[in-house]
Amino acid sequence: MKILVCISHVPDTTSKINFTDDNTKFDTNGVQYVINPNDEFGLTRAMWFKEKQGAEVTVVNVGGAETEPTLRKALAIGADAAIRVNVAATDGFSVAKQLAKVVQDGGYDLIIAGRESIDYNGGMVPGMIAGLTNSSFVNNCISLEVDGTSAKVVREIDGGKETVSTTLPLIVGGQKGIVQEADLRIPNMRGIMMARQKPLTVLEPISIEPETASVKFEKPVPKGAVKLVSPDNLDELINLLHNEAKVI
Amino acid sequence: MSVLVYTESDQRRFKKTAFEVASYAKAVADQLGTTVTAITINADDTSELETYGVSKVLKVSNTSLDAFSAKIYASIIKQAADKEGSKVVVVSSSVNSKYLAPLLSINLNAGYATNVLEAPLSTAPFVVKRTAFTNKAYEMFQINTDVKLLGVSKNSFGLKENKTSATTEDFSPSIPDSGVHVESVDKASNKVTIADAEIVVSAGRGLKGPENWGMIEELADVLGAATACSKPVSDLGWRPHGEHVGQTGKPVASNLYIAVGISGAIQHLAGINASKVKVVINTDPEAPFFKAADYGVVGDAFVVVPQLIEKLKAFKAQQ
Numbered sequence: 001m002k003i004l005v006c007i008s009h010v011p012d013t014t015s016k017i018n019f020t021d022d023n024t025k026f027d028t029n030g031v032q033y034v035i036n037p038n039d040e041f042g043l044t045r046a047m048w049f050k051e052k053q054g055a056e057v058t059v060v061n062v063g064g065a066e067t068e069p070t071l072r073k074a075l076a077i078g079a080d081a082a083i084r085v086n087v088a089a090t091d092g093f094s095v096a097k098q099l100a101k102v103v104q105d106g107g108y109d110l111i112i113a114g115r116e117s118i119d120y121n122g123g124m125v126p127g128m129i130a131g132l133t134n135s136s137f138v139n140n141c142i143s144l145e146v147d148g149t150s151a152k153v154v155r156e157i158d159g160g161k162e163t164v165s166t167t168l169p170l171i172v173g174g175q176k177g178i179v180q181e182a183d184l185r186i187p188n189m190r191g192i193m194m195a196r197q198k199p200l201t202v203l204e205p206i207s208i209e210p211e212t213a214s215v216k217f218e219k220p221v222p223k224g225a226v227k228l229v230s231p232d233n234l235d236e237l238i239n240l241l242h243n244e245a246k247v248i
Numbered sequence: 249m250s251v252l253v254y255t256e257s258d259q260r261r262f263k264k265t266a267f268e269v270a271s272y273a274k275a276v277a278d279q280l281g282t283t284v285t286a287i288t289i290n291a292d293d294t295s296e297l298e299t300y301g302v303s304k305v306l307k308v309s310n311t312s313l314d315a316f317s318a319k320i321y322a323s324i325i326k327q328a329a330d331k332e333g334s335k336v337v338v339v340s341s342s343v344n345s346k347y348l349a350p351l352l353s354i355n356l357n358a359g360y361a362t363n364v365l366e367a368p369l370s371t372a373p374f375v376v377k378r379t380a381f382t383n384k385a386y387e388m389f390q391i392n393t394d395v396k397l398l399g400v401s402k403n404s405f406g407l408k409e410n411k412t413s414a415t416t417e418d419f420s421p422s423i424p425d426s427g428v429h430v431e432s433v434d435k436a437s438n439k440v441t442i443a444d445a446e447i448v449v450s451a452g453r454g455l456k457g458p459e460n461w462g463m464i465e466e467l468a469d470v471l472g473a474a475t476a477c478s479k480p481v482s483d484l485g486w487r488p489h490g491e492h493v494g495q496t497g498k499p500v501a502s503n504l505y506i507a508v509g510i511s512g513a514i515q516h517l518a519g520i521n522a523s524k525v526k527v528v529i530n531t532d533p534e535a536p537f538f539k540a541a542d543y544g545v546v547g548d549a550f551v552v553v554p555q556l557i558e559k560l561k562a563f564k565a566q567q
Binding site: 019038130140142228229230 | 343351354360490546
């Protein structure tokens with residue numbers, strides 16, 4: 001089985017979110033980048049398929065050379081090869097188009113992408129790849145088993161879960177649950193050394209007209225100070241929630 | 249040319265988000281000088297859509313569609329959009345709508361904006377305001393395609409009444425092969441879900457152990473709320489994973505979010521920030537949650553929560 005794991009290179013959660021150029025660009029100054037958490041759960045599941053079922057795992061990212069450390073980290077975790085499509089990720093559609101090309105050219109059986117990236121929160125890339133390649137698609141995947149060309153997937157739904165069966169080639173939108181937090185791997189020294197020897201192929205992009213564009217950013221207005229209520233005066237809390245906030 | 253809205257139903261009844269997206273679609277239609285058409289799939293009574301400005305209902309009734317399929321539903325909405333010549337299509341941010349929308353976007357060659365908060369800032373160029381960076385920023389987002397697909401953030405636009413009278417038309421689209429077959433659905437039918445709840449009561453490691461969740465469930469019961477938990481609590485197995493809210497868990501956009509014994513790690517706050525009013529109960533006055541909350545009680549949850557339950561019961565009895 002050939003697996004492709006799509007890796008988004010995103011600011012670490014604790015990064016300060018600021019903008020430059022008259023609030024039109026994300027300020028990368030001092031920002032630490034990581035593998036998008038939803039993608040990391042999927043990558044870890046791919047490692048399981050590699051170890052238990054002999055799958056071959058490639059990771060892919062659409063981005064400039066500055067995203068390579070993130071791909072190297074994925075190689076250090078255990079992916080066999082990496083691909084970088086050499087173009088800045090503009091909108092979700094363009095990224096999905098570039099990735100669909102990689103998927104079609106590479107003949108992958110299983111494509112795992114996070115349900116959304118934690119930076120732009122578009123949540124559209126996995127589904128768009130499926131639409132563009134006419135493959136089966138299951139989003140919000142919290143469990144994934146593959147047997148030959150059949151797959152059994154559990155999907156999180158509002159208020160519960162749903163078990164579905166489908167066939168490869170399959171695209172899944174992964175999230176926590178596809179593996180547990182405790183299963184995530186920190187690259188060890190051997191993995192980091194080996195990652196340097198693994199192939200990282202740089203592909204030139206195809207030409208795409210983006211469908212959407214970021215015009216400007218705004219930061220939320222800082223909220224006022226918390227109103228503290230004494231634990232001996234909970235009637236006041238109920239009063240505030242009822243008369244001031246009007247939520248009960 | 250009408251604005252098409254997919255009004256989602258569950259067990260043949262509309263969810264509240266259906267009326268919110270209908271209200272939103274009406275606002276867009278007013279800007280564009282057109283009307284709203286709703287597409288419904290296996291909803292029994294569609295008359296309530298008239299309250300929120302829908303002028304036409306395309307009603308699909310087919311028992312083979314009782315099990316949700318993103319691919320089939322996306323195809324049906326695409327066929328409805330073609331039939332109506334719609335240039336703007338509106339969906340919700342439910343799990344199912346977010347699942348089908350990227351497929352629909354490809355079907356329609358429509359640029360897709362997710363997490364949209366407000367009616368478009370302008371329609372030429374077409375710009376909407378959405379959240380990004382997990383509620384830490386707003387993005388003004390321009391869609392350049394002829395057809396636009398908008399996913400509206402839950403509980404952002406709200407319900408806006410706009411009484412109209414609607415015509416209803418039975419619609420029989422062609423049904424493609426799904427490729428994904430539902431084997432089983434495991435869903436508690438009698439519980440308020442985090443996605444639908446107006447109020448969410450959430451607890452963290454401050455509760456010391458799963459055996460202490462009785463009072464959280466009781467507090468949720470009194471308020472008609474859903475229960476949720478922090479990430480460490482689900483990682484420790486004290487509560488089911490489906491209750492985990494935060495950046496890697498479920499997003500919350502309720503009217504009221506009550507956090508008990510949760511310190512307020514940045515990942516947690518990111519996931520619940522879209523809630524309108526936040527209350528924190530924690531023994532540690534330095535807990536970061538106090539900076540994010542509207543109301544706070546510095547105190548021991550084991551003392552405060554039982555008292556709060558009693559007082560809320562008395563308050564509810566008076567109402």
